[in-house]
């Protein structure tokens with residue numbers, strides 16, 4: 177039987193952190209900025225949830241902080257924040273408002289992924305722009321046919337003078353309203369725009385690019401692309417996840433980063449663990465709001481499961497148990513996330529079979545996602561019918577938490593990776 181080898185740790189041989197150089201003291205200063213920004217997100221979040229648009233005033237506020245360069249290595253002018261330090265900042269912001277934070281989270285994800293794959297020269301240029309000009313990055317990869325795991329139908333057609341023109345549609349453009357740097361994937365075609373014939377050639381031709389991204393906010397037109405304001409969803413309204421249609425968007429040769437699939441799988445922890453951090457922050461908010469209401473709520477005289485002349489819900493058995501259950505879930509999820517960040521940073525993931533690296537890192541996200549959904553549902557049930565009314569924080573947390581079903585890895589695909597490996601390792605070796 178294939179071994180999962182998790183009990184058998186070797187001591188870490190190397191520190192694989194992106195750049196573990198941010199001191200605790202400097203981190204505290206940045207974290208205070210995150211706390212302040214989180215307060216601001218908390219104030220304006222309900223308005224943008226209702227308006228169903230990106231929270232535009234947050235751009236200036238976010239850029240006024242030093243948080244854009246949080247995870248950029250010191251050698252490229254950033255603060256050198258580790259996975260865990262970045263995760264803590266993302267969770268803190270998410271406590272204020274998860275939808276607004278999910279948008280800015282794309283910046284951290286793409287700084288982590290692109291930063292881990294670009295050459296030093298590219299990093300100096302692109303990450304340098306984030307540091308010096310406070311520019312924001314985003315990453316629309318998913319397409320309509322199949323989301324993140326679908327090979328890009330978007331085409332990169334080679335141009336005679338060098339570089340590519342991009343044609344195709346990305347349906348999930350979170351943060352497009354604030355970003356000026358795009359990272360995306362497209363499949364390099366022949367000069368006539370034909371995709372490779374075989375599956376293997378297609379995989380090899382799917383490529384990761386970085387480029388400038390600017391468009392007129394009134395006409396929504398950019399040079400070689402336009403934005404369609406299609407975002408209309410159950411929750412996460414303020415993410416502004418619009419559609420981007422590319423129609424001859426030029427990317428010079430210097431914008432080619434690497435082959436997409438082989439590159440991305442080595443650095444996807446920046447996606448999976450940052451999504452986990454969003455939903456951990458949301459869990460903390462669910463717990464906070466539940467305690468606020470349930471510690472004060474009085475039912476007065478009731479004749480039901482409890483029969484009494486005056487009932488405070490904080491004395492009712494299932495409420496006491498329920499709040500304890502929520503706090504326990506949060507604490508176990510927090511430990512799972514922090515420990516996963518640390519294990520990856522220390523290189524302990526080298527002890528896992530290679531095929532399980534991605535799904536095992538993904539466990540933090542899927543576990544936290546399952547728990548946040550359970551917690552938002554349980555909070556509604558304990559707080560009662562008032563939580564169901566529009567504008568109540570609980571109905572919003574319930575809607576927003578449903579987005580945790582989707583971002584990579586989702587639970588089904590995570591379990592499939594693990595089960596497949598355990599049941600048929602020889603086949604996977606092929």
Ligand SMILES: Cc1cc2nc3c(=O)[nH]c(=O)nc-3n(C[C@H](O)[C@H](O)[C@H](O)COP(=O)(O)OP(=O)(O)OC[C@H]3O[C@@H](n4cnc5c(N)ncnc54)[C@H](O)[C@@H]3O)c2cc1C
Nearest residue numbers: 315316317318322323324325348349350412579582583584
């Ligand atoms: C609020 C929000 C913001 C987002 N922002 C972004 C963004 O900025 N950039 C971006 O690129 N994406 C973004 N996404 C998209 C998201 O991460 C997913 O890619 C998207 O939801 C579609 O992928 P999917 O796997 O969920 O669905 P589909 O790919 O349509 O999958 C449908 C079904 O097939 C299964 N499936 C898919 N692929 C496989 C496979 N290879 N093997 C087995 N089963 C499979 C899925 O598990 C699911 O059950 C965002 C999503 C949300 C909710």
